[in-house]
Amino acid sequence: MTEDLQNITLYTERLTLRPVILEDTDWISVRSHDYEIAKMTLSIPYPQTRANVLRFLQEWISQAKEGTDYIFAIINTQPCGLIGLDNIANGTAELGYWLSRKSWGLGYATEAAKAITAFGFSTLGLDQITAGHFIDNHASARVLEKVGFHYTGEICHLVSAARKTEVHCKQMILKQEGGG
Numbered sequence: 001m002t003e004d005l006q007n008i009t010l011y012t013e014r015l016t017l018r019p020v021i022l023e024d025t026d027w028i029s030v031r032s033h034d035y036e037i038a039k040m041t042l043s044i045p046y047p048q049t050r051a052n053v054l055r056f057l058q059e060w061i062s063q064a065k066e067g068t069d070y071i072f073a074i075i076n077t078q079p080c081g082l083i084g085l086d087n088i089a090n091g092t093a094e095l096g097y098w099l100s101r102k103s104w105g106l107g108y109a110t111e112a113a114k115a116i117t118a119f120g121f122s123t124l125g126l127d128q129i130t131a132g133h134f135i136d137n138h139a140s141a142r143v144l145e146k147v148g149f150h151y152t153g154e155i156c157h158l159v160s161a162a163r164k165t166e167v168h169c170k171q172m173i174l175k176q177e178g179g180g
């Protein structure tokens with residue numbers, strides 16, 4: 001089952017979501033080297049480095065084999081970002097994503113997030129998916145709302161690799177339809 005899942009490709013109206021591969025290193029290194037992207041994520045450093053991207057890709061590919069993380073390249077005519085479910089355990093996973101700046105404002109994040117949450121519930125059999133956004137990340141808040149997430153009321157204090165400081169993060173959750 002995990003063997004098949006690590007190769008699964010998802011299709012939406014405008015996007016292809018395919019599992020990341022080591023050959024993605026170069027475009028990810030270039031497109032994620034952007035402070036406006038990095039500052040809204042937990043783990044993208046600024047400056048970004050090729051070695052860091054390669055290390056993450058190696059981890060993600062091995063974690064997909066174990067069924068704990070599924071990270072996809074978001075492709076329109078070209079690769080434009082990443083989206084994934086990680087820390088999969090006990091029916092729960094965390095959603096994360098970023099898009100290169102020239103692809104913002106086109107509805108791609110919402111389209112990709114709807115597809116990957118559907119994959120999480122219907123194919124992975126998850127009960128719930130969590131996501132967090134930094135308090136100043138209004139675009140991501142809106143994406144999560146449009147996908148159906150709601151606030152848990154929990155606020156975490158997490159260190160952003162790019163900002164190198166603690167940032168308040170609002171937690172959101174999406175439950176499987178029909179679930180509790």
Ligand SMILES: CC(C)(COP(=O)(O)OP(=O)(O)OC[C@H]1O[C@@H](n2cnc3c(N)ncnc32)[C@H](O)[C@@H]1OP(=O)(O)O)[C@@H](O)C(=O)NCCC(=O)NCCS
Nearest residue numbers: 037040097098099104105106107108109110138139140142
């Ligand atoms: C967050 C991100 C993925 C959004 O991608 P996107 O493809 O532009 O998102 P969508 O087009 O699907 O939706 C964005 C929504 O946010 C809204 N929005 C954008 N900037 C906003 C702002 N500053 N304030 C309020 N709403 C904003 C848009 O109007 C849109 O909502 P609408 O459809 O109701 O008009 C992209 O901005 C990004 O990669 N940011 C940096 C990394 C990041 O934040 N990752 C998520 C970490 S939690």
